[in-house]
Amino acid sequence: MAEVTDTKKSAPADGRQKLITGPGILLLWLYGVMVVGAVSRSAVQISTDFDKAPLAYSLSALAGLVYGFITYSLVRGGDTARKAALVCCAAELVGVLAVGTWTLAEPSAFPDATVWSDFGMGYLFIPVILPVTAIFWLLRARRTGR
Secondary structure, eight states, X not given: OOOOOOOSOOOOTTOOOOSOSTHHHHHHHHHHHHHHHHHHHHHHHHHHHTTTOHHHXXXXXXXXXXXXXXXXXXXXXXXXXXXXXXXXXXXXXXHHHHHHHHHHHOGGGOSSOOTTGGGGGGGTTHHHHHHHHHHHHHHHHHHHTO
């Protein structure tokens, strides 16, 4: 006898609501790409030329850690993870805006670019667009119970 399965998606066994449905999947993918980009870039720069631009390379490593935590929170799901991701996205946006403004106002402070330099121009402005989009998505997820 064939087993009948429910085709509706349900919450994980521990009751956490999924955050990576619909557009959330795209956010997860983009954050994953940014983790790889920021971490690999900073790892190479720190291991080869750290004395050239320690602030810039350290900020790129910090960006990678932030992206990694947001990615983890999106995968984990649940209200606590959503709140943590919201806080990190807000911090990320503040960082992008601060570093972006700093690199334009005082270019000599950054002998080499960071992930967030010039508001993420080297990454097609994804670093400034991504946290805004993620904040809207996470707030929507709270309202809809996703």
